[in-house]
Amino acid sequence: MMTYLERARAKARALIEKGSATLLAVESSCDETAVAVVKDGRQVLANEISSQVDIHALYGGVVPEIASRMHVEALSPLYERALAASGLGARDIDAVAVTFGPGLVGALLTGVSFAKALAYGLDVPLVAVNHIEGHVSANFIADPSLEPPFVCLVASGGHSHIVNVTRYGCYELLGRTVDDAAGEAFDKVARVLEIPYPGGPLLDKLAETGDEKRYRFPRMHTEGKYDYSFSGLKTAVINQAHTIRQNGGEIEAADWAASFRCAVVDALLDKALLAARDTGAERFALAGGVASNRLLRRETLRRGTEMGLKVFMPPASLCTDNAAMIGAAGFYRLMNGELAGLDLNAQPSVRLIEE
Numbered sequence: 237m238m239t240y241l242e243r244a245r246a247k248a249r250a251l252i253e254k255g256s257a258t259l260l261a262v263e264s265s266c267d268e269t270a271v272a273v274v275k276d277g278r279q280v281l282a283n284e285i286s287s288q289v290d291i292h293a294l295y296g297g298v299v300p301e302i303a304s305r306m307h308v309e310a311l312s313p314l315y316e317r318a319l320a321a322s323g324l325g326a327r328d329i330d331a332v333a334v335t336f337g338p339g340l341v342g343a344l345l346t347g348v349s350f351a352k353a354l355a356y357g358l359d360v361p362l363v364a365v366n367h368i369e370g371h372v373s374a375n376f377i378a379d380p381s382l383e384p385p386f387v388c389l390v391a392s393g394g395h396s397h398i399v400n401v402t403r404y405g406c407y408e409l410l411g412r413t414v415d416d417a418a419g420e421a422f423d424k425v426a427r428v429l430e431i432p433y434p435g436g437p438l439l440d441k442l443a444e445t446g447d448e449k450r451y452r453f454p455r456m457h458t459e460g461k462y463d464y465s466f467s468g469l470k471t472a473v474i475n476q477a478h479t480i481r482q483n484g485g486e487i488e489a490a491d492w493a494a495s496f497r498c499a500v501v502d503a504l505l506d507k508a509l510l511a512a513r514d515t516g517a518e519r520f521a522l523a524g525g526v527a528s529n530r531l532l533r534r535e536t537l538r539r540g541t542e543m544g545l546k547v548f549m550p551p552a553s554l555c556t557d558n559a560a561m562i563g564a565a566g567f568y569r570l571m572n573g574e575l576a577g578l579d580l581n582a583q584p585s586v587r588l589i590e591e
């Protein structure tokens with residue numbers, strides 16, 4: 237008798253032969269539970285998401301235990317909704333893709349367990365997807381013409397990477413943050429302005445009405461040519477705010493937000509575009525939650541196009557956590573014959589590229 241994995245391998249070979257597959261994708265790495273149905277890595281048939289931010293906002297940040305419990309409650313209904321929205325039946329699903337890391341271990345485990353049970357129940361291949369690779373792959377959904385090679389700036393709540401996507405599933409790390417991620421810096425500075433969690437999107441909105449030249453913040457210094465460091469900037473901005481307030485002064489919140497946003501976006505793009513130029517890239521893409529930042533999007537288009545780069549960015553809804561991006565990344569892993577077994581475990585600190 238064939239084992240599950242042997243049957244999955246045989247099915248995967250047939251799908252690779254056909255060059256086509258419909259994936260059901262699951263994402264639960266942080267505070268968003270999401271299930272999507274994606275055909276051939278590019279066509280989104282359903283993209284269901286259930287956000288927990290309202291609950292975590294009460295605590296000023298993600299509470300891991302609450303996140304895990306809420307994922308468990310949300311997964312089955314989201315799966316039903318996604319299938320219904322796709323117009324497909326469970327038997328039309330060719331493979332299951334799931335985020336296995338990086339993220340919160342308990343949160344990841346809920347999605348991984350769900351996906352394993354589903355893959356086993358449907359008797360289809362299981363594909364393990366790195367969350368960061370998912371973010372990068374959102375670009376394949378947004379623009380069907382995009383193919384590697386391209387340079388991608390991935391900026392999220394936990395990561396800030398500049399990667400060279402040399403082939404599907406192949407990444408060269410050009411630069412990364414040595415301390416805080418860009419999204420983390422946005423969230424922490426937002427707290428000083430008493431903007432509720434998650435601060436990034438609201439700080440961005442506030443910044444739209446502010447004067448970015450009003451306040452001066454320090455420039456970034458790092459050893460690596462393409463590396464980031466947001467901790468110094470974040471601390472300087474927070475300390476400066478405390479000093480002004482201690483001296484009885486007031487902070488003009490919109491101007492403060494605009495000046496800080498401008499400093500982060502300049503820093504992100506200076507290095508990412510330098511890396512793109514030095515590697516001779518013709519295409520440049522944005523990814524991750526911070527890629528929904530309005531100024532980052534405008535400046536990437538302006539500066540990237542000026543340099544002669546073809547610029548790509550997913551719509552804001554595909555920049556923040558979602559399962560469609562996991563389905564896109566999973567398709568290319570599947571086509572590469574990279575299957576997971578039922579012993580798949582969550583890997584909370586897994587990297588995109590071994591350093």
Ligand code: KG4
Nearest residue numbers: 392393394419436440525526528529556557
């Ligand atoms: O990629 P993501 O949804 O989750 C992680 O994988 O971390 O990114 C979330 C991060 C948060 O730090 C959030 O504040 C930030 O992205 N973010 C933004 C914006 N939208 C989300 N930061 C700045 N401007 C935005 N518009």
Ligand code: ZN
Nearest residue numbers: 392525556557
């Ligand atoms: Zn993310």
